[in-house]
Amino acid sequence: MKEDAVSIPHESASADLSSNLTAEPHGSGTPKLAVIVTCWNYAEYVIDAIDSVLKQGRKDCELVVIDDGSTDNSWVEISRTGVRAYRIDNAGQRLACLRGLQETTAPFILFLDADDELLPGAFNEILSRLDEGVAKLQFPLLRMDAQRTVISGPIPPLADFRGRELVEEVLKTGSYTSPPTSGNVFRRDVCQLIEGADYERAVDGVILFVAPFMGDVISLSKPLGLYRVHDRNDSGFGEELNPVPLQREAERFVDRLEHLRRLLNEKGLGSGLVTADRAYFHQERSFYLAIAKSARVGLRQFLFLLSLLWTYPYSAKVKLSMTVFFLLTFVLSSERAKRLVHYRLQAHSRSALGLIKALFRR
Known part of the structure; x- marks a missing residue:
């Protein structure tokens, strides 16, 4: 080199x-x-x-x-x-x-x-x-x-x-x-x-x-x-919601989880590690990815995401706010749902007012 x-x-x-x-x-x-x-x-x-x-x-x-x-x-x-x-x-x-x-x-x-x-x-x-x-x-x-x-x-x-x-x-x-x-x-x-x-x-x-x-x-x-926080942070989402980094994050999580499982197998703990399809992070990213691709999210997938959210070690306040967020993105039109997800994924401070502005921006 x-x-x-x-x-x-x-x-x-x-x-x-x-x-x-x-x-x-x-x-x-x-x-x-x-x-x-x-x-x-x-x-x-x-x-x-x-x-x-x-x-x-x-x-x-x-x-x-x-x-x-x-x-x-x-x-x-x-x-x-x-x-x-x-x-x-x-x-x-x-x-x-x-x-x-x-x-x-x-x-x-x-x-x-x-x-x-x-x-x-x-x-x-x-x-x-x-x-x-x-x-x-x-x-x-x-x-x-x-x-x-x-x-x-x-x-x-x-x-x-x-x-x-x-x-x-x-x-x-x-x-x-x-x-x-x-x-x-x-x-x-x-x-x-x-x-x-x-x-x-x-x-x-x-x-x-x-x-x-x-x-x-x-x-x-x-x-x-x-x-x-600046215009070149490595979020990869740009001005609009981009499915490519979301796909990359989901795949990276799967690879990382399997790597972790191999390391834990050496300690006899690998079998106790969650699989990617039952992990909240992976389901959340898969939900965002479907929205980014303008694909319809099925009710069963949506309810499974909510069930994982409520077992995740967030505070009750965070769980409630995330439930409202997921509900909005599930029922809104594709374009408005994309705006909400894009707002959430940016590396800036988030607020209810900011979310509303993102929802109704032209």
Whole structure:
């Protein structure tokens, strides 16, 4: 694989701070946490991501940036920071993250998207809670717009806990409420499992759901990062409801669930894992996919979706609001149903008023 590497001093805020982190593969002392920033064509954002790590001021952490074959000015911007970075041929986030794992040694890993940031003090909060019994630590993110203005509260809302109570939820549903990529810290052995996930390009897949079986999950209610919402977020839905990403999500869920089943078979737990056709997420995406294709959803499929919703570990308030949403999309005309689903799937704050506006927009 063709690549470039860089560690160039630079008279900028980033360069002034880069000595606060281990800038070489092994550095001085023993690193406790590695942050791997993966970038593809985010020249306008990647410096903010890097600076948010450098400003944590922890010498016991590693930082490496992997440029995934960007075709914009990303590599030039990254090269100016003085941090350790590698440029590889475009291969997708998963393989870029694997390269980052090869270039770091810390026992815990945070994959930071190049358009996201960490909040001040995030490392102190994270490192104070990590030990060898932890498989994953998660925290909410605040949404911000392209200009770094915060536009929402913590997403998703999380409760504080430590333990393995998510095991039963994963077995029953195949998933659980988890933050976007940048809101997760994984133990290194959990991260290594993405090597076998050759069915997808992203990194936030099977390792999210196998983690509760490999150790404790720590959940924090305090937001420690910023999730940037802009016109190039990888939702793939565009201006209109697009069936292609919905089909991709449904297929990815099936592949991920079977991968998870193989991993759990090694622990004697695979037979207890839900099948895709009885998983709420898969039925929900299948419902949206039918709407996107202007296909009629049968009453039996619709009622089955509602039954799965009401057994899913949402709050009663969320279950009720989702029931109303599903009922509307089921009875409305195809075009209006598409508008509602499209609104729900966008990476922005949602409200009843916003839903009504989406329903009646021309």
